[in-house]
Amino acid sequence: MSDSPAAPASGCTQGRTALTEAEVEALVSGICFKTGPPRSVGVEVEWLVHELRTPRVPVTPERLEAAYAALRTVPLRSALTVEPGGQLELSSPPAASLMECIGTVSADLDAVRAVLAQGGLRLVGVGHDPWHRPRRFLRERRYDALETCLDRGGPAGRHMMCATASVQVCLDAGHEEPGPLGHVRRWWLAHQLGPVLVAAFANSPLLGRRPTGWLSTRQLLWTEIGPGRAGAPPLDGAPRTAWARHVLDAPVMCVRHDSGPWEVPEALTFREWIRSGRPRPPTRDDLEYHMTTLFPPVRPRGHLELRMIDAQPGDDGWIVPLAVTTALFDDPEAAETAYRAVKPLAERTLALPAPHNPLWTDAARTGLADPELHEAAIACFVAALDALPRLGATAEVTDAVGAYLDRYVLKGRCPADDLLDRLRGPDRRRAHGKDIRT
Numbered sequence: 001m002s003d004s005p006a007a008p009a010s011g012c013t014q015g016r017t018a019l020t021e022a023e024v025e026a027l028v029s030g031i032c033f034k035t036g037p038p039r040s041v042g043v044e045v046e047w048l049v050h051e052l053r054t055p056r057v058p059v060t061p062e063r064l065e066a067a068y069a070a071l072r073t074v075p076l077r078s079a080l081t082v083e084p085g086g087q088l089e090l091s092s093p094p095a096a097s098l099m100e101c102i103g104t105v106s107a108d109l110d111a112v113r114a115v116l117a118q119g120g121l122r123l124v125g126v127g128h129d130p131w132h133r134p135r136r137f138l139r140e141r142r143y144d145a146l147e148t149c150l151d152r153g154g155p156a157g158r159h160m161m162c163a164t165a166s167v168q169v170c171l172d173a174g175h176e177e178p179g180p181l182g183h184v185r186r187w188w189l190a191h192q193l194g195p196v197l198v199a200a201f202a203n204s205p206l207l208g209r210r211p212t213g214w215l216s217t218r219q220l221l222w223t224e225i226g227p228g229r230a231g232a233p234p235l236d237g238a239p240r241t242a243w244a245r246h247v248l249d250a251p252v253m254c255v256r257h258d259s260g261p262w263e264v265p266e267a268l269t270f271r272e273w274i275r276s277g278r279p280r281p282p283t284r285d286d287l288e289y290h291m292t293t294l295f296p297p298v299r300p301r302g303h304l305e306l307r308m309i310d311a312q313p314g315d316d317g318w319i320v321p322l323a324v325t326t327a328l329f330d331d332p333e334a335a336e337t338a339y340r341a342v343k344p345l346a347e348r349t350l351a352l353p354a355p356h357n358p359l360w361t362d363a364a365r366t367g368l369a370d371p372e373l374h375e376a377a378i379a380c381f382v383a384a385l386d387a388l389p390r391l392g393a394t395a396e397v398t399d400a401v402g403a404y405l406d407r408y409v410l411k412g413r414c415p416a417d418d419l420l421d422r423l424r425g426p427d428r429r430r431a432h433g434k435d436i437r438t
Contacts, residue, residue: 017284040095043322046164127219160221181332198308367417388401
């Protein structure tokens, strides 16, 4: 969420040239799908920040503020931002290769960890905080409005804002023409491969120190936010047209003002805002801001941002999902293999948009215990492992992917299973229960 700044209010109501629906469709198509040869890769890594020695004791806001003040003095190539609950995010600059991206972020993370350690803090890679209840750290009008908006749908929104972390892989939209690297195929693949990535990298089985019955509780929470805010458009049309319609028909989170609190309308879509012109006509700036308040599992932002992967354990755990996903999209042979592997899974979506369909639900709940997801994951990981040397990956990176394949994927496991094993003891079988609503 921190990709969308809390936007200084100045200028919110300036330049009020009323938009038409046709203008919105043209702007969205131009802004969100920039096609061309896939040349760049990026990653956004989110982390929970815990006490170094007593991780089950919540970090005080004062200690977080002091740590982030110290980090702001550190020269980094990645953009460092803070999430509403105090989670830390590093967003890499676009890199010309997978290894350039890994090198940049690894160096920045080393610097960040050193500063945090001096303050007795550490980064933790897990999709949902297993111990602490959601608590707001940032007090800004954007997050005040988002909290008000999401609270109308239940508690999932506060958990998403304040207690979750992810690995978000950013890839070019692809060629204009058809083929495995074409933007239409890559858009489709991102949504159908998404459940395989959810299942293979699930790492959030706990909430309030208890199993939720879901291996990716983080994905469950995103689903519960609802299709308007966190859903994808249907895949039965051209990506640009489908996304433009989705943006128009999505609920407006807030109407910003230069001073005072922002309005949080109920059930007002951007299309309805254009037609009514109330409480004021929306501008292009409002449109661009509106798009930053939508959190689908695949978000087009000129490139494709894949948002469905839980944060991973270990200092370098984020490298494996980055490497696997990049290989499956940017290597033509691996992309074709991935397409064939996930195509049979599409029937299980019942033609419903992600993540609000049975396939995504099964992936978040049971992970690779699902036989079809397990089979697809093996095929995709093997293809990625074969492709990585062609993308210039080092032996260290390919070895890490191979080790993950052996430790988790081939065995139908994911990092969430390790967390549950430690909680329950080695002699108890994994049990999937009902949802826990908090």
